[in-house]
Amino acid sequence: MENPDDRVEYDIWxxxxxxxxxNFVSAFHSYHAKLDTYVLMTPHMIVQxxxxxxxxxxxxxxxxxxETAYCAPPSDSVLLQGxxxxxxxxxxxxxxxxxKNSSSAEDRDKWWNYMDNVNSCIGARYSSECARSAMxxxxxxxxxxxSCLRNEARILSSEHLL
Numbered sequence: 001m002e003n004p005d006d007r008v009e010y011d012i013w014x015x016x017x018x019x020x021x022x023n024f025v026s027a028f029h030s031y032h033a034k035l036d037t038y039v040l041m042t043p044h045m046i047v048q049x050x051x052x053x054x055x056x057x058x059x060x061x062x063x064x065x066x067e068t069a070y071c072a073p074p075s076d077s078v079l080l081q082g083x084x085x086x087x088x089x090x091x092x093x094x095x096x097x098x099x100k101n102s103s104s105a106e107d108r109d110k111w112w113n114y115m116d117n118v119n120s121c122i123g124a125r126y127s128s129e130c131a132r133s134a135m136x137x138x139x140x141x142x143x144x145x146x147s148c149l150r151n152e153a154r155i156l157s158s159e160h161l162l
Contacts, residue, residue, distance in 0.1 A: 007040045015046045016088035017075030022119045029112040036105055043096050043111070045089035046073055047156070062086070065156040088118070090155050091131055094148035095140055106139075113138035 012028070014021035025043075032041060050062060050069045058064065061082030062071040072085035096111045117134035135142050148155070 005040070007038055008035075009040045009042070011042050011044055013044045013046055015073055015075075015085060016092065017072055017081070017085035022115070025112075026116050026119050029116060032112060033109065036108065042100075043092065045086075045093060047071065047086065047089075048073055063152060063156065065152055068156075070156050088131065090149060090152060091145060092118070093155055094145045095135065095138075097148055098141065098144040110138050110140055114140055 012025060014025060016022065032039065047070045050058065050071045053062065053069055053071065058069045058071070062069040063083060063086050064070070070086065072082055072089070075081050075085055092111075092115065095114050099107045099110045102108050114134050114137075117137045118131055121130040121133060132142065135145060
């Protein structure tokens with residue numbers, strides 16, 4: 001396996017609709033911080049394509065890009081479903097993309113701080129206010145994230161998805 005920068009690379013696969021996965025990410029933050037310069041973490045969002053879904057299911061639970069319906073897996077929350085899970089996950093990935101190549105340890109830690117904050121405030125219901133508050137607390141440039149979110153199709157067709 002090629003490793004050009006001598007760091008151990010690992011991936012975290014999760015969905016914003018799985019409370020246990022979000023708790024794991026928050027709990028793992030301290031371990032990652034101890035290894036910061038020795039590891040490269042890449043988050044990935046679990047989604048499903050749904051060629052068999054009805055139009056109503058797609059409208060309620062999926063985002064469509066390039067004629068493909070991307071749907072969130074079932075959630076462990078009755079209040080956080082479908083499109084909300086996908087939108088939150090896309091925002092998570094945009095936060096990561098905004099700071100992943102920074103030479104500053106503080107910047108590289110912003111995704112982790114954001115995930116801690118959004119996990120603690122999101123509770124059982126997605127809200128854009130919660131996400132904005134989490135970005136603000138983590139010191140994230142909201143403009144960078146919003147610029148990334150303008151291209152849902154690019155994100156949905158990226159290597160960040162399963």
